[in-house]
Amino acid sequence: xxxxxxxxxxxxxxxxxxxxxxxxxxxxxxxxxxxxxxxxxxxxxxxxxxxxxxxxxxxxxxxxxxxxxxxxxxxxxxxxxxxxxxxxxxxxxxxxxxxxxxxxxxxxxxxxxxxxxxxxxxxxxxxxxxxxxxxxxxxxxxxxxxxxxxxxxxxxxxxxxxxxxxxxxxxxxxxxxxxxxxxxxxxxxxxxxxxxxxxxxxxxxxxxxxxxxxxxxxxxxxxxxxxxxxxxxxxxxxxxxxxxxxxxxxxxxxxxxxxxxxxxxxxxxxxxxxxxxxxxxxxxxxxxxxxxxxxxxxxxxxxxxxxxxxxxxxxxxxxxxxxxxxxxxxxxxxxxxxxxxxxxxxxxxxxxxxxxxxxxxxxxxxxxxxxxxxxxxxxxxxxxxxxxxxxxxxxxxxxxxxxxxxxxxxxxxxxxxxxxxxx
Ligand SMILES: [Zn+2]
Numbered sequence: 248x249x250x251x252x253x254x255x256x257x258x259x260x261x262x263x264x265x266x267x268x269x270x271x272x273x274x275x276x277x278x279x280x281x282x283x284x285x286x287x288x289x290x291x292x293x294x295x296x297x298x299x300x301x302x303x304x305x306x307x308x309x310x311x312x313x314x315x316x317x318x319x320x321x322x323x324x325x326x327x328x329x330x331x332x333x334x335x336x337x338x339x340x341x342x343x344x345x346x347x348x349x350x351x352x353x354x355x356x357x358x359x360x361x362x363x364x365x366x367x368x369x370x371x372x373x374x375x376x377x378x379x380x381x382x383x384x385x386x387x388x389x390x391x392x393x394x395x396x397x398x399x400x401x402x403x404x405x406x407x408x409x410x411x412x413x414x415x416x417x418x419x420x421x422x423x424x425x426x427x428x429x430x431x432x433x434x435x436x437x438x439x440x441x442x443x444x445x446x447x448x449x450x451x452x453x454x455x456x457x458x459x460x461x462x463x464x465x466x467x468x469x470x471x472x473x474x475x476x477x478x479x480x481x482x483x484x485x486x487x488x489x490x491x492x493x494x495x496x497x498x499x500x501x502x503x504x505x506x507x508x509x510x511x512x513x514x515x516x517x518x519x520x521x522x523x524x525x526x527x528x529x530x531x532x533x534x535x536x537x538x539x540x541x542x543x544x545x546x547x548x549x550x551x552x553x554x555x556x557x558x559x560x561x562x563x564x565x566x567x568x569x570x571x572x573x574x575x576x577x578x579x580x581x582x583x584x585x586x587x588x589x590x591x592x593x594x595x596x597x598x599x600x601x602x603x604x605x606x607x608x609x610x611x612x613x614x615x616x617x618x619x620x621x622x623x624x625x626x627x628x629x630x631x632x633x634x635x636x637x638x639x640x641x642x643x644x645x646x647x648x649x650x651x652x653x654x655x656x657x658x659x660x661x662x663x664x665x666x667x668x669x670x
Contacts, residue, residue: 249594250573253565255628256330256347262360264367265323265344273343274320277313284310284414284428288318291433293404298322299365300402303392303435305459306374307383307411308420315372318406318432324370327357329377329609330630331623333567344369347567349625350377350609353391358398365401375453378609381643382484383412383461384534387650389606390657392453393446396436403436403449405456412461413472413519418612419480423472429464462533465519478502478515481533483612483620486641487540489529495639544647548582548655551662553648555580557637561589564630578622578633580645582652582661585624587631598631600624603656608649610642622646 265273280286302324304315312326325344333340333347340347346360364371376386396403410428415421435452436444444452465472481504482497488506496507504521505512512524520531530536547553559578562570573596576589584602588595600608609623614632620642621634635642655661 248592250563250565250591250596250629253563253571253629256333256566258347258354258356258627260341262325262346262364263341263344264369265325266342269339269343270323273316277316280310280313281317283424284410285426286314286317286428286430288314288430288432291431293432293434296402296404296434298324298370299368300370300404301361301365301396301399302370302372302404302406303453303457304372304374304406305380305385305408305457306376306378307380307408307417307461308415310411310415311374311408314408314411314428314430315406318430319370319372322370323367324372325360325364326372327361327374330564330567334564334569335567337567349627349630350623351605351607352625352627353389353604354627358395361395361399365399371399371401376457377607379417380412380461381417381610381646382534382537383416383459383464384537385457385459387606387653388450388454388457390450393449396449397441397446400438400441402434402438402441403453405431405433405435405453407431407433407456407459409459409461409464410470413465413470416480418483419476421474423474423477425470425472427468427470460534462519469518471517472519473517476501477517477519478504480612481515483641484643485533485536485540486643487543489536489539490526492543494644495641540644541647541651544644545651548648548651549662553581555640555645555648557635557640559587559589559636560634561587562632562634564632565628570632573631575636576633578635580648582655584652585622587624587633598624598626598629600626602649602652605649606653608646610646612642 327348328345329350330347361371375388408430410425414423414425478499482499487494490511491509493508498505502515513521522528556579559576561573561576563573573591579586585600587598611621619634621632624631
């Protein structure tokens, strides 16, 4: 069979309003988390705001969905959710109001679905960062949000949640039982303003609202996390040593982060700060280290030195039934985007993901605890989980490169390196 013959997920199926009989269930699942973490939900300028509205939330961990449900109580919502979340439970997700989307794709069908939700008088919930934050800070947002808001002609509200990353970081899930987490629901654009503001003005407001930093929040609130393995997994994000500049040789264990090349070590405090065991502390604030890596990647792209090529193993998700194993392939990433090539049951396939339309890419660290690190790339009809099989790589770096390349295309500053494979 050729991969083009796979049965596709039905994206055209209309969204359903949350079923009445399932709504108490969503509350039953959500409220215990609110109480356990003593979440404080604050509403800013929300007087008189009733659904329909577009709710944009930051995205750090699974608990986001629970806190969102509590924040908009008792109103109904439809959530845009990636197909990965639908595997094996399509009926349930559809009936609690989820709409299936493929990550980082622009999709006119989705706009139609959202219009329908607005017509129903419900809340449209979007996690525009489209993936969990890698180190508790805001990720790049698509420019299309302002246009979307204007098309929908409904108020825009943001929900920025604090504490979710430090409680359950993307690089080492779990529940560190952080108390006094916060969620702030803010009316950002009124219904009248939707008509008068330009889409770039709306984007500006959204980008301003989406500035957050969970480690800064932790420090500010003096929140102690005494989980002994608190640094375990951090090397997945901090993959480059700021002392010797070596990449992919960072390791972590317990409350320690170390470079296997120069042997430098850092300790992570109970307040989320790093300090060098010996010598200078390059970065005490974890997001600063991450942004420094971004800068290194940017310089590499600017000097035309960035290119990633690797043998990969590919799983595809054409529908919500489960992954189809496509076997081995090759992945190339450069300023033009990604090129995935392989062969399935004797039929070669080739997929291009254009850098100009890819504002970020979803990655996974050791997916489902056993599959290894992967890059998740999407077309409108397919989702590919791509596992590089080379020795030295970092999916974090690939994600950073994707974002920096996108920014360069947007500003017209792309270094022109002809890619033989892409021509
Ligand atoms: Zn080092």
